[in-house]
Amino acid sequence: MTGPGGYPVTGADKAVVVSDLKKSFGSVDALRGITFEVDRGEVLGLLGPNGAGKTTTVSILSTLTKPSSGRAVVAGHDVQKNPAGVRQSIMLTGQHVALDDMLTARENLTMFGRLRGLDKHQARTRSAELLDHFDLVSAADRSVSTFSGGMRRRIDIACGLVVRPDVVFLDEPTTGLDPRSRQSIWELVADFKDAGIATLLTTQYLEEADTLSDRIIVIDQGMIIAEGTADELKERTGGTFCEVVPRRLSDIGAMATALGPLLPNSNRAALGESADRISIPAPDGPATLMQALHLLDEADVELLDIALRRPSLDEVFLALTGQKAGVDTDDDDAVTRAKKEVAGGVS
Incomplete structure (x- = not known):
């Protein structure tokens, strides 16, 4: 049985197991x-501010960095005991593409196929399949240096799929x-x-995580601070609320008075002089709005x-971490400095 793109659907065992890393x-x-x-087949979103530990986690799971302690198993292979097995089972796409700009798209794909153990015929056949799948046939014989950012990203991912991965x-x-x-x-x-391939996604776009992820883990300062589906995380932040906007800003005070017990004291106290709307909890949804x-x-x-509104994932992220997505942190700079010190032999 195969899924989209010709990938065989696999069993339901765990694709990634991380323990006290x-x-x-x-x-x-x-x-x-x-x-x-x-x-297997699950899309896990890994969220957190810059410096939280997301990329470090991916680096360890893809064998680019060794953990200090703990255990991680990817596609049945221990990342420390069998890193070669892990590398044969994964696809890693980072923020920067890893291509040979002097080669064409077809040549890059064929080269990756040969590096992954395919013979010449298999590598060329698989290259043609991927060029078609990624809508790059018309650009197949152009140098990658002439590609747009989106095309470069597509061919970079295609190179990682020359041989079917178990984990992406x-x-x-x-x-x-x-x-x-x-x-x-x-x-x-x-x-x-759909093909049963596990995907671990780090992103700064909260809409992306909300749309794609089956489950989300929020990391802050190297620790998991929340875990669940997007809906579950939104419920933790307060669930549905009713947002009311008066036609005249001068009516904000009168509106707060009229809402009476529907407006909690904490919300009432938070109203400032510049407030142009009032938000009230809506545990009963439409019934609260009608009231x-x-x-x-x-x-x-x-x-x-x-x-009626539900918290956006951006609001959830802000509530959990105290920061907006994509905001640099002092911890990020500290980790970068520490890496340089370690690389230079300074303790």
Whole structure:
């Protein structure tokens, strides 16, 4: 049985098992004992501010970095005891493509096929299949140096798929891509899922994690601080709320008074002079909205808008970490400095 792209569908055993994984760079603890599992065919979103430990985690799981302690098994191979087995079983796409710009797309694919053990005929056949699958046939014999950012990303991922991986690591794969190219990557992740290929996705685009991930892990300061589906994380941040916007800003005070017990004291106290709307918890969804409308109508408060909303994943991220996605942290700089010290032999 095969899935999209010709990948055979595999069993339901665990694709990734991580147990109490720790990593230190000098005096900086980049990972402080993280534990999680990824099922075959599952898309796991790994979120956190810069310096939280996301890329360090991917580097360890892809055998580019050795852990200080703990254990990690990828596609049945221990990352420390059998790193070669791990490398034969994964695809890793980072923020920067790894291609030979002097070669054409077809030549890059054929080269990767030969490096992965395919004979000449197999490598050429697989190259043709991937060029067609990634809509690159018309550019197949052009030098990669002439490709746009989106095309370079597609051929980079295609090179990683010359031989079917069991686990795919996508480390911020759509950074800098235009919306059309981002959509093509999203469709590819869906193909992986349907084919039973496990995907671990790090991204700074919260919409991307919300759309693609079956489950999300939030890492901050080297520790897992939250885990669950996007909906479960949103519920933790407060669930559904009702947002009410008056037609006249001068009515904010009257609106707060009219809403009475629907507006918690904490929300009421948070209203500043510049407030242009009021948010109230809506545990009963539409019933809460109708009750708010009734109270405001009785108080003759004219509305510009009223709507039910759920927290965005961006708001969840901010609530959990105290930072917006993509914001640099002092910890990130510290890890970079520590890596340089270790590389230079300084303790």
